[in-house]
Amino acid sequence: MAWKNRDVVSIDDFSKEDLEALFKKTDEYEHSYPSGILKGKIIGNIFLEYSTRTRVSFEVAAKRLGAEVINLVAEYSSIKKGESLYDTLKMMDIYSDLLVIRSPIEGTARFASDVCKHPVINAGDGYLNHPTQAMIDLYTIRKLKGRLDDLRIGVCGDLRYGRAAVSFMFGVAKYSNKIYAISPAQLSMREDVKNKLTEIGAYFVETNSLEEVLPELDVLYVTRIQKERFPDIAEYEKVKGSYKVDLKTLQNSKRDLIVMHPLPRVDELSYEIDNTPMQAYFKQAELGVYIRMALLSLILVGE
Amino acid sequence: MAWKNRDVVSIDDFSKEDLEALFKKTDEYEHSYPSGILKGKIIGNIFLEYSTRTRVSFEVAAKRLGAEVINLVAEYSSIKKGESLYDTLKMMDIYSDLLVIRSPIEGTARFASDVCKHPVINAGDGYLNHPTQAMIDLYTIRKLKGRLDDLRIGVCGDLRYGRAAVSFMFGVAKYSNKIYAISPAQLSMREDVKNKLTEIGAYFVETNSLEEVLPELDVLYVTRIQKERFPDIAEYEKVKGSYKVDLKTLQNSKRDLIVMHPLPRVDELSYEIDNTPMQAYFKQAELGVYIRMALLSLILVGE
Amino acid sequence: MAWKNRDVVSIDDFSKEDLEALFKKTDEYEHSYPSGILKGKIIGNIFLEYSTRTRVSFEVAAKRLGAEVINLVAEYSSIKKGESLYDTLKMMDIYSDLLVIRSPIEGTARFASDVCKHPVINAGDGYLNHPTQAMIDLYTIRKLKGRLDDLRIGVCGDLRYGRAAVSFMFGVAKYSNKIYAISPAQLSMREDVKNKLTEIGAYFVETNSLEEVLPELDVLYVTRIQKERFPDIAEYEKVKGSYKVDLKTLQNSKRDLIVMHPLPRVDELSYEIDNTPMQAYFKQAELGVYIRMALLSLILVGE
Numbered sequence: 033m034a035w036k037n038r039d040v041v042s043i044d045d046f047s048k049e050d051l052e053a054l055f056k057k058t059d060e061y062e063h064s065y066p067s068g069i070l071k072g073k074i075i076g077n078i079f080l081e082y083s084t085r086t087r088v089s090f091e092v093a094a095k096r097l098g099a100e101v102i103n104l105v106a107e108y109s110s111i112k113k114g115e116s117l118y119d120t121l122k123m124m125d126i127y128s129d130l131l132v133i134r135s136p137i138e139g140t141a142r143f144a145s146d147v148c149k150h151p152v153i154n155a156g157d158g159y160l161n162h163p164t165q166a167m168i169d170l171y172t173i174r175k176l177k178g179r180l181d182d183l184r185i186g187v188c189g190d191l192r193y194g195r196a197a198v199s200f201m202f203g204v205a206k207y208s209n210k211i212y213a214i215s216p217a218q219l220s221m222r223e224d225v226k227n228k229l230t231e232i233g234a235y236f237v238e239t240n241s242l243e244e245v246l247p248e249l250d251v252l253y254v255t256r257i258q259k260e261r262f263p264d265i266a267e268y269e270k271v272k273g274s275y276k277v278d279l280k281t282l283q284n285s286k287r288d289l290i291v292m293h294p295l296p297r298v299d300e301l302s303y304e305i306d307n308t309p310m311q312a313y314f315k316q317a318e319l320g321v322y323i324r325m326a327l328l329s330l331i332l333v334g335e
Numbered sequence: 336m337a338w339k340n341r342d343v344v345s346i347d348d349f350s351k352e353d354l355e356a357l358f359k360k361t362d363e364y365e366h367s368y369p370s371g372i373l374k375g376k377i378i379g380n381i382f383l384e385y386s387t388r389t390r391v392s393f394e395v396a397a398k399r400l401g402a403e404v405i406n407l408v409a410e411y412s413s414i415k416k417g418e419s420l421y422d423t424l425k426m427m428d429i430y431s432d433l434l435v436i437r438s439p440i441e442g443t444a445r446f447a448s449d450v451c452k453h454p455v456i457n458a459g460d461g462y463l464n465h466p467t468q469a470m471i472d473l474y475t476i477r478k479l480k481g482r483l484d485d486l487r488i489g490v491c492g493d494l495r496y497g498r499a500a501v502s503f504m505f506g507v508a509k510y511s512n513k514i515y516a517i518s519p520a521q522l523s524m525r526e527d528v529k530n531k532l533t534e535i536g537a538y539f540v541e542t543n544s545l546e547e548v549l550p551e552l553d554v555l556y557v558t559r560i561q562k563e564r565f566p567d568i569a570e571y572e573k574v575k576g577s578y579k580v581d582l583k584t585l586q587n588s589k590r591d592l593i594v595m596h597p598l599p600r601v602d603e604l605s606y607e608i609d610n611t612p613m614q615a616y617f618k619q620a621e622l623g624v625y626i627r628m629a630l631l632s633l634i635l636v637g638e
Numbered sequence: 639m640a641w642k643n644r645d646v647v648s649i650d651d652f653s654k655e656d657l658e659a660l661f662k663k664t665d666e667y668e669h670s671y672p673s674g675i676l677k678g679k680i681i682g683n684i685f686l687e688y689s690t691r692t693r694v695s696f697e698v699a700a701k702r703l704g705a706e707v708i709n710l711v712a713e714y715s716s717i718k719k720g721e722s723l724y725d726t727l728k729m730m731d732i733y734s735d736l737l738v739i740r741s742p743i744e745g746t747a748r749f750a751s752d753v754c755k756h757p758v759i760n761a762g763d764g765y766l767n768h769p770t771q772a773m774i775d776l777y778t779i780r781k782l783k784g785r786l787d788d789l790r791i792g793v794c795g796d797l798r799y800g801r802a803a804v805s806f807m808f809g810v811a812k813y814s815n816k817i818y819a820i821s822p823a824q825l826s827m828r829e830d831v832k833n834k835l836t837e838i839g840a841y842f843v844e845t846n847s848l849e850e851v852l853p854e855l856d857v858l859y860v861t862r863i864q865k866e867r868f869p870d871i872a873e874y875e876k877v878k879g880s881y882k883v884d885l886k887t888l889q890n891s892k893r894d895l896i897v898m899h900p901l902p903r904v905d906e907l908s909y910e911i912d913n914t915p916m917q918a919y920f921k922q923a924e925l926g927v928y929i930r931m932a933l934l935s936l937i938l939v940g941e
Contacts, residue, residue, distance in 0.1 A: 375673060
């Protein structure tokens, strides 16, 4: 399936071949990119939730390729006057050539892709989907490990509310890997997520002990416990600080373990790791711009 | 009177000839536009009130023609440190080649046009003036009806606080049309508005029954009851939901009635109409960008 | 010391030769500037505090030279999710070619310059440093007075919390001038500021009477009492309105006195002065864009 005009709603919608085409384009753009290829195009950013990295990196990606960006944040828009999301989308669809949308509500991007004539990229919605983050994560592994198969991958943290972690697992499950889902009981994967992983043939085990599985791991993906997603703050208080990855935690790791994190971090990932060869999270942030440049280019121009 | 360097404060300031020149330029830009004509120009957007469509469409218009845009919203500016509007305007006037201003306060744009050396476009202020919206509305009628005269035009909703509705009436009153001003008593036109319409020779009648006049209408312009403009929320509660336009309401309309709305809507205009040939409001939003491109170009370049 | 890749943290870091090179470049840009010289460059604006003039003028400066701008304001970013400034800086450093940062906290820009690989420009932090404002102020004097030496310069207002005033004094202290530090006792200079001025050989006197020293002055630099910096609002209430510069205040001034102000003003500087030949504050705002263009160009391109 070609990339031209395609919506990016969930990592599930993309085959290994699709992803390989994206990674090849990203490789190319890392070396050099056509700075005027999106000239005259307008990217509409709709952010209904806080974001730094995702919004800024889409904006940088667009501008590096010559596109213009229109930012819409909920607080300054007619959403405040009671305008429906439907009307906001119709309007932004009229003004833009491609829409990037982030929302706290599950299914927003799918809804947007139904409403809009122009392609829609999901910049994270609800607890399941953050497909461009998953693409970045896979590309980072491919780059640092030289392969996407035959890896033992720990995903540690909030697997219940964390869409980056969930999308990452669906991403690596496309390849032959073993996934260790590491979390306190209250933050373990939802049943629907587990069922779906099983359905697509993922090989995964659940545990609440990072210590136990650590020596096996090639990749450790850490995520933040996201205070803002807990329906009850008392539940958050119970689990906050329930894990912290630092040099001591990692002392029995493989020599070439890489530590990933979609960022932002709060205190689950120690600054001690920043200047070690294990650190891969700033690399993710850096490669994120190239993945998003490649996405915009493939979707808008088809190459 | 030429367009070059002209302020756009009120639809009243423009003759039919001025408008015809604008519409001709808009026709041209709908087909193709000179994407670099405003290169090097900086448009200063000053938004002291929420907006989506107006701000975004000015921004898109500017960027399509190669201009750069600076956005100033009250919440993030020195207005928070107690800076006067006068000083804010002086400063934005120094940094911009043209200013676009929106404000809740009547007369802000006129004041801005007095203070600033560069041209000022009123993007809506107070309860009277929203001239670029009126230009869009006239252009939409011209396009969909093929003429601006000899029409029976119903304007339904908040005619007391709604500047889009009021400016629209002053716009159509320039041509030979019959206006039906339809509203609950509490939201009827102010005396000064009626006096002025009479003064310029407008032919209008007031009614609170849409049902009664509907069969006559060629155009029905619906507006939102704007909660944020009521001095007393109790007054708003009395009138909210006092009219709602849906397919049932419109069953006795002319076959070629068009339904307009400046948007955003809340619940006064049913989604049922969206996919009928009567719907003209998304067309307004679409044509809005071209009107604003033409305006920027005529004012900054003179052609 | 060359300008290429240099951080701009404090006016103290710059010699008279450095400043002269900057002023020469600014002279040049006032007449004409190379509009594409920063094409492909991305300026990251990080504003952790309200600003209009500084943010907008950096944005205009960047855009006039062909650079793109990314704006990050605290309220819409992952700082709200608990992200550290360190991580925010690392991320913006990845996405930008140069960072501009404003913060209420003393030392933020120095910290940023340590963390970031790309050059950092301090757009004001804490109570001491606002180096680009000082550069603008010096350039304005050089332009209006034809020299930077042999002047009697009054600095009136909040010398305790006002970083613009403090940086201005450190700027003029580089040249042979006499400084009159005029303020109510509660807003007088801090000991560390006085010690440092003495250390670099500045010739200054303190007074609380503007009236007394006014007849001597060639330049009067007025600043706002900054409500937002007082730890205790009761202290603010005591001093607010303790001075006001108007035509009456200035009646015994030299004929060619110029009145400067970094703006915004509240009520310490009367509007009466705006249309007199003494007014230099709008000139400061105007020249500010050229100084910032010259800075971006010297730092990013080296010329």
